[in-house]
Amino acid sequence: MEPFTPRPRTGPRKKMTLSTKEFNKITGTIASVRRNRLPTDDIDEEIIANGHTARGNRARSQEPSFLAETSFVRAPLNSRVSSVSAPPNAKGKARLEPLDHVPLEIQEALILEDMLYILMGIEGSYITYHPDYSPEDDDPLQGIRFVVSPALDSSLRDLVERILPLGTYYTAISSFIEFRSHLDFGLVNHALCAAIRDMLKDYQTLLSQLEHAFSTSSQFSLQKLWFYLHPTVHTLSIIYQLVLELASADDPGADLDSSSSSESDPEEDARNEALGLGGATLKAMLSEMDKNGLDEPSGIAVKGGEVLAIIYERMQNMSGDPTAKTVYGTLLRAAGVPYVAMLRIWIMTGRLVDPYEELLVKESKFINRGILEVDYTDEYWERRYTLRDGSTLAGASKRRAGVPMPRTIGGRLPGGACVPPLLEGWKHKILLAGKYLNVIRECGIEIRRDSAVDEDLTMDDEKFYAFIEDAYTHANQTLLQLLLRDQQLMPRLSSLRRYFFLSQSSFLTHMLDLAHTELRKSAKSASIVKLQSLLDLTLNADPHGDDTLFREDVKVTMATSTLYEWLLTVNNVSGVIGGDEPEAQVQPQEDDKKSDKKPMLAIDAFALDYTVKFPLSLVISRKTLLRYQLLFRFLFHLKHVEQSLSAMWIEQKTSTWRTAVPHYQDLEDWRRRVFLLRARMLTFVQQILAFATFEVLEPHWRALEAKLDKVTTVDQLLRDHVDFLDTCLRECMLTTSRLLRTYSKLITTCATFAQYGGSFTKNLAQAIAASETEAGDQSMPKRKDILERFEKNFNVWFQVYISTVQFSAASENVSLNPLVARLECVKVPENVNTGGGA
Template sequence: MDPYTPRTRPGGRKKNLGLSAKEYTKITGTIASVRRNRMPDGIEEDHPRTHSQREGNSRNHNESSFIAETSFVRAPLNTRVVSSTNVPNAKGKAKQESLDRVPLEVQQAIILEDLLYVLMGIEGTYIIFHPDYSAEDDDPLQGIRFVVSPSLDSSLRDLVERILPLGTYYTAIFAFVEHRSHLDYGLVNHALCAAIRDMLKDYQTLLSQLEHAFNTSPQFSLQKLWFYVHPTVHTLSLIYQLVLELATADDPSGELSDSSSSGSDAEEDARNEALGLGGAKLKAVLSEINKNDMGVAGGSGIAVKGGEVLTIIYERMQNMSGDPTARTVYGTLLKAAGKPYVEMLRVWVSSGRLIDPYEELLVKESKFINRGILEMDYTDEYWERRYTLRDGSTSSASSKRHQAGVPPPRAIGGRLPGGACIPPLVEGWKHKILLAGKYLNVIRECGIEVNQQDQLEDEALSMDDERFYKFIEDAYSHANRTLLQLLLKDQQLIPRLLSLKRYFFLSQSFFLTHFLDLSSNELRKASRSASIVKLQSLLDLVLNTDAHGEDTLYREDVKVTLADSVLYEFLLKVVSVSGVIGGEEVEGEGGSVQEEPKKEKGKDDKKSMLAIDALALDYTVKFPLSLVISRKTILRYQLLFRFLLHLKHVEQSLSSMWIEQKTSPWRNAVPNHPEFEQWRLRVCLLRARMLSFVQQILAFATFEVLEPNWRALEAKLDKVTTVDQLLRDHVDFLDTCLKECMLTSSKLLKAYSKLIGTCSVFALYTASFTKSANQAIVASETADGDQEMAKRWQFLAKFETNFNHWFQVHLSCVQFYASSENVSLLPLVVRLNSVKAAS
């Protein structure tokens, strides 16, 4: 059997075919006409052309591929080949004649020649585009479907239909490579397209060899063609399935929308996201815009790129791990596509520089957050939100604040889009990758050059190479050691924390009593009327005169400030409400305090709060110590300071009342007025009980909470090995102190605030009680006697009832929490029971 067409063989073929001269001429002319129709310019030749004409047409064709080719600018990686959308269409150029009367050998020869065109995505004479195919309407990424002439012999048609999918696969893959080579699709897509293009070159080389065999070997047949392309069908089908999934993963109407917005809008959106700005109205508007832009299917509007591409390839490789060919093909593509991703990770963890022009990496940078924000904002913006993971996860519990910047999952598959999708191979390393770069960034911001030697710089690494993860571990360890040494030794972190303890905890506040005495007149004013400048000058005077030795360290960093809200009102709002207060998320009951809310205050509220109740200390530190002593931690110190200061103030007030009650109206006996004697005794007893309660709370907070926890923190700081552990230990120390001081439970806070408020108000009536005592003594000497004693008893009974009720409620709450949640409150139970027994 000789499959060759008559035109490819010299004379004498006629005898072998067994055709008449007329039939031979007809077939030769038909095939020659079909070949002429394969000319790139797509113009049918009705008469012979000269050699110069053929050369001219060839030159015109070569030149036409470079004319107005805008895709070269957008996709410079594309090869200089004719696009699949511009291939000549032979349909209609030559009339398709029936093959019913054509011998089987000639059918095979004709269909072989058609197949060689179809395998390159070009329509043949007897193998044509599917009738439903439209170059304008159909998606090129789906590939072109071909159909065989029904007049072809059924035995040949069966083989041809097995081979035809190659044409569909090739056209789809070729269109994908051409489309995804655009700059907007990122480096990972570029590397993937380059790897697929190399595979297509092997396929094209195979077709060239098959065409050569078709033209030269008499033994070449359709069965041999199927034998040679059979392995390629499976390989191209694997690539086709991959590119089809990558193409269909893009959300409708949302492709590349993240890069199509105007520069000014993108900058403003990025700034708002980075700084956490935007109220409910803005979020509602943005949500509506996104909904309209993304279509009914919903989605993120971000093209499939970066980590998402690697994730799709890896998942396909895992799902088809039982197929050796699939594992080889997808493994090759994963390694090639992951090279730019691995290189970006290497630069980030070894130098702290984030080079990610197409937002493909798992780490995201908010460029609008800089070191200056640390000195004016109440949150540690630089550390928390300058560099974050695109998927919104944190090493601790995730917060809604981070989740707000995470794009929504894909409508199809539920996968996070673009760089927010972290490849499974690096999922377990993402926090170390983030922290390694952040540590090095802090060092670079301090003006210290990072000179880590990259020993694997010249070696090609991939995400499935163990050396790559060892490199990440080494980079993380190096960055961690360097920053830890910078904080502890160069920046003197431990002395800074000691100074915070001395200034904010009353047991070490050497200056506080002197300062309160000097500023007593100013602190008795309403908070809005008090002068912060005057208070600051008095504080400086006290620190300059009374401080000696270590107490003089960092005294210029201590500042006076007045809070905007009453301490217990603020704490009750924080621990009772789960959500966002004043723009910063706070945790529910028992959780940690994040930021003081910006309270909407009326004039009456601010007027009713005295300066002593609003007094607080502030502490200023510079970068990089502000990463550890951040505004969040300073707020915790302030809450503890205000709690202790209020206790100290109530203790001083009750002590002053005790001194007042040592004067003559309280000491002299009044034998003719026994009811007054009993009343006077009850007032002194109530004052003594209140003073004992306040002193027990103050002693418990100072000596059984703050001191032991501080010693535990010192022990941890001596053994600290990572910066993250250092930050966590410091915050845990403050949160533990707040919890054990009963400032994180709404029930304890409510009972305690009512009880301490009763004591505070009672101390304010010192002069009133003395006046009543004098009036009672004078009235007892008159003939009518004391007529106001009932009112005095009624007034005192209100304080006794209030104190007794809230003392019992508070004691019950403390006993309950000590037996269930907070064992550290057990010593306080003993102390409070002693107060109860004394009464």
């Protein structure tokens, strides 16, 4: 701001505009005019003063203690000192000396005296409030308007009207300071008001100096008053425009409401009705929109980041004006002090101290560590602390619960949800730095930081952003050490690889043998307690394994639907596995089909779960565990079908199947076709299993280990882990509906065929016995028909499946090329009769 102190006089007294004699004559005339008005005014003032004194004495004894007044807590000084002048009192003004009856020099002296009052927002004698002004009805934040007596000489009027806006600016700014000093407007508004108040102190100092010059200097004129006030007019106008924008942002619909409430023109209404721009139809539509909440105001005061954003935008828009840039820069630094202080506490300690919801970070207090211990979802990490504007690292901000509506369509968000433009590129680092430290604090680890950080950091200082970067790096390294070293993250992931990816699956073979009877029951009838005890028995068979510490964390659970039904529904609904509550989206469709489905077997619903404690639950979250479970169920089903087909192969090595019947060629052909179909199915299952384990899971696991050895941030660790699981799901063909549909048909055919192994053996024994009788074997056509159905079903779906895999490998997923080569061995040469075609 420009200095307000008037320049000292440099010339001697003899260079004054008026001589001493002329100055004394003017002073005497003004004194004479005042004496003519004094008696009546003095009597009136004395009566009024006496009346006020008497009433004051009577009321003083009845006044309650000031301690009971809330105003002393909310705004002690501003609640007791009103910035709005009293309404004009017409008494005594009729006796004023008309300006057109006095000389020009006296007019200037009288107007100068009035101007000193106007500059403080007080009504003068010849410069009065606008006739339409009403203290009760007018908005004080718009300022008081003044009018000059029409009798004033035109040569003086021009200078007066140049200075007159200062009175409006001063009253508006003073009302703004009074209004925004209440607690509800937050610390940023308080700091802004304090900075503006400091500027007004300079203005008031200038006025006191001008008043002194008016009282003591005979050379003081209206022209000199304008000379000293000229820089201040521009400065206060800059602050006044800011005040108006902050006030209008609180209630953007005020102007619209006032205009709509005014009287309408019937002719214009008729024209708008004809054009479809008005009338009852449009009003009804707008009313319905308001009811639906489409145009609801946010109801949030302009505070916090929004105040800083408005000041910054004005500073950028007026950057060509050096005074405006200086004033707004000063206000931005001052208003940002409490904001920066809250940010420092957040990124240095992980504690969010934001009593007025001004900061860009928001805390959901209902999500705490107690909930996490029961159900370790991602909520603690993703929703306990979030950005108020709803944006995430995965993408731009989007409408979600808890994010307020913008002030206007496409406009800025209100209050703390508005991120200051200077912090827009740093908001995610600010959020994560505090979140990392908060996790460390939740683990009971004391956070020690160097307290010798510069206390005078501001948002326009490069040191501030270096400080944010250092805090983010420190929080990252601290939490990474906690997860990788103290919480043994890599051994945990290795145990998940063993149990869910079946890297050492000897326990599963033993488990399937022991739990064969229980797994053949329906999912509702199977005992989870019994299955859990059998799992514990198989896991503890090796007492010296690397995963001894984590075996108790593996639990048995039952899914609510089969793997392929669930995957197909999720891919059709959202296309994303592990999204927000996918099971909730799938459940209604499952309920609709329950009446048409057979009871699901326990073998199809069997799944593993894993118990993880905080803070490892941030990495091994419920969403990531869902991905592990899907891959496990995929591999488990393959293992089960492989074991069933292998058991069928063992059964077909018995004497019944090895007994030759040379005289019964149809039976020999039937037996050979059963052998071939079983071998092709077993080969298919083994090739899929080998591809999933050796071509997908194992290479990507090695790549994940290499990445985690070099990881530098927690978020990179989380992304690498989730990317690893998503890649495995995609390359195992669990995210493409076309592949899933054909694969599920094919694997179901193999599983059903394996279940018929005992029936085939029984039919073969009956056929051999019947072939030795005179009547012969009459059931061979039925046996052939059943086998042909299996052959045809397998061949048709296999042909569709391999075509789909080849198309996907050529167009969107080149990682399927090894599978295409592996499936070539399942094809049957054309010269071999399979009964159903290949």
